[in-house]
């Protein structure tokens with residue numbers, strides 16, 4: 001399917017496709033059901049991505065990327081999403097991808113040199129610490145409890161976070177904390193760059209969770225106990241933490257959408273291959289109309305998702321307020337990719353559950369997508385708020401209210 005992508009976006013996505021077909025997918029098949037990826041394998045994959053000229057497409061050249069820009073990178077994100085190994089290879093993997101974007105937008109020169117460049121190079125890893133145990137920040141982020149107080153030329157951070165993806169492995173943690181108790185949290189929180197080895201940072205545990213697959217990334221519970229960071233570790237503007245977090249989350253939601261639509265598309269490719277070869281009840285399973293219709297519906301929904309994601313990305317690129325279109329993409333894509341992957345599991349019978357094919361890893365991975373970066377319910381809330389903004393009461397003008405005389409002509 002062709003989309004309104006620029007020539008450059010297509011060229012890079014074509015090279016990403018070649019990398020996936022020639023390097024990543026053969027490795028994934030060879031390692032079927034295998035253990036977590038070693039750092040050596042990750043380094044080899046990244047070397048291959050550099051050779052195919054598809055490494056860190058979204059990052060400006062001055063920081064070690066390709067300078068493709070956000071919108072033009074999206075088709076490459078989709079290619080990368082076709083395997084859990086693809087996104088690591090091309091350095092478009094969450095959460096580093098979103099954190100790099102945030103550092104690029106909000107970081108100063110020293111922060112970019114210290115954290116962004118090594119992140120792009122793959123020399124360090126990062127986490128984004130916002131969600132807290134009850135009754136702290138969750139779906140309602142303004143319930144944030146973590147604080148940062150100024151003490152001379154340092155900030156002292158006290159708090160408790162969990163579900164910080166890659167928190168165990170991270171070298172640097174981006175922490176959201178209250179910096180003005182009197183202001184509304186949306187105007188009274190800030191972001192801080194906290195080295196993971198700073199005194200007072202306690203990685204309590206990797207919260208046991210569904211999924212992980214070959215990447216085996218942690219989701220950490222972390223205590224910040226009087227953690228001191230120099231004032232230069234404030235990321236972006238003071239008390240603009242939520243605004244900066246939104247700068248990260250808007251695009252990150254769309255890049256998640258593209259990675260997962262790639263994963264869903266690959267799942268359908270596997271399902272179609274299986275149905276074509278497998279016979280039952282006197283024909284190929286691919287000839288059974290009930291299955292064909294379900295594949296057709298899944299293809300249709302993915303096409304609608306891809307189209308909507310590009311539209312939302314174009315609006316971001318144009319500087320428009322894209323909050324509602326992004327929420328629509330996020331909730332729609334999370335659900336249709338989950339449905340498509342579930343369908344692929346069903347189509348492959350027992351082998352949908354087995355680990356010789358990547359489907360069960362995809363199935364476990366996609367479930368989180370309806371929760372991370374804003375749950376379905378939170379995004380529906382945003383969409384519904386806009387939908388109810390200009391209700392037209394005139395539409396009900398013909399209706400009779402209780403006790404009113406009949407308005408209809410006899």
Ligand SMILES: Cc1cc2nc3c(=O)[nH]c(=O)nc-3n(C[C@H](O)[C@H](O)[C@H](O)COP(=O)(O)OP(=O)(O)OC[C@H]3O[C@@H](n4cnc5c(N)ncnc54)[C@H](O)[C@@H]3O)c2cc1C
Pocket residue numbers: 095127128129130131137138139140162163164165166219368371372373374375376377378381
């Ligand atoms: C795999 C994974 C990775 C994550 N990575 C990170 C990370 O790197 N950094 C980070 O900070 N956080 C991370 N999170 C946390 C994630 O952002 C939160 O789980 C999410 O914001 C929801 O918060 P909660 O878990 O506290 O749910 P709760 O706020 O407890 O909500 C519980 C349920 O109630 C629903 N609900 C809440 N309010 C309403 C309402 N008004 N109407 C209807 N339903 C409602 C929610 O949608 C949800 O289904 C991650 C989570 C997962 C699963």
